Amino acid sequence: MISHSEQETATIAADFAKRISAPNVITLCGDLGAGKSCFARAFLQSLGVKGAITSPTFSLVNLYQSESGVQLAHMDLYxxxxxxxxxxxxxxxxxxxxxxxxxxxxxxxxxxxxxxDALAINISHQGETERKIDLPDMNS
Ligand SMILES: Nc1ncnc2c1ncn2[C@@H]1O[C@H](COP(=O)(O)OP(=O)(O)OP(=O)(O)O)[C@@H](O)[C@H]1O
Ligand SMILES: [Mg+2]
Incomplete structure (x- = not known):
């Protein structure tokens, strides 16, 4: 998929989150500033996380609870x-x-x-605000 703005990336992430039926590990690959954290924030919000979502830059992992009671972990291993x-x-x-x-x-x-069986997402720069987002095939 092609995103032309931070908002569009957030919409793609929220849609993707709604299609996750079972707990799984989702990897977010991409260069510095590609939009991994932007994607992660919208993903977490879409599953019901309220309030500030800070980057786990130094903590490595931040934990949240989804609306349906599933634990959500946001990691940044940089x-x-x-x-x-x-x-x-x-x-x-x-x-x-x-x-x-x-x-x-x-x-x-x-x-x-x-x-x-981790699901791999790749985000790459195409231009100033254009990003290519490769999502895994959820039907397989
Ligand atoms: N289409 C887009 N999608 C997502 N972010 C975009 C887009 N266009 C511009 N941006 C900007 O790119 C930056 C993405 O930052 P973000 O922190 O999400 O990147 P990151 O991949 O997590 O980087 P890092 O590796 O440093 O953690 C933000 O400043 C955002 O506003
Ligand atoms: Mg980040």
């Missing part, structure tokens, strides 16, 4: 130093928790720990 730090932050448990939907920015930092 600053992850080593595997030990991931264990300490409880990231392995969260990624493999069957009742948590995880959104992972910079999943490349910890690719070996991600479940094999």
């Amino acid at each position: 600053r992850l130093e080593d595997d030990e730090e991931a264990y300490q932050a409880g990231i392995e448990e969260i990624l493999h928790d069957p009742n948590t939907i995880s959104l992972v920015e910079w999943p490349e930092r910890l690719s070996w720990m991600l479940p094999k």
Whole structure:
């Protein structure tokens, strides 16, 4: 899909969130400033998260509760130093928790720990405000 604005990316993310039927891990790949956090914010809001959604830049992971009671985890692994730090932050448990939907920015930092059935989203710059958003095929 092509997005021409932050708002359009948010709409795409909200629509995508509504199609997630079972808890899963969703990876968000893309360069700095591609729009991963923008996508994540709208995704979380669409599932009922109220109030400010700050980037887990230093905490690595922020946890929320969805409207339907599913735990939502928003991770940003850009600053992850080593595997030990991931264990300490409880990231392995969260990624493999069957009742948590995880959104992972910079999943490349910890690719070996991600479940094999993670859904991959890729966002790439096409222009100043144009982004290409590749969503996984949800019918397979
Ligand atoms: N079509 C678009 N979709 C999303 N963001 C856009 C778009 N056009 C412009 N932007 C801008 O690009 C920036 C995206 O920032 P965002 O923090 O979401 O990126 P990110 O991929 O999370 O970066 P980082 O790797 O630093 O975490 C914002 O400043 C936003 O306003
Ligand atoms: Mg980000």
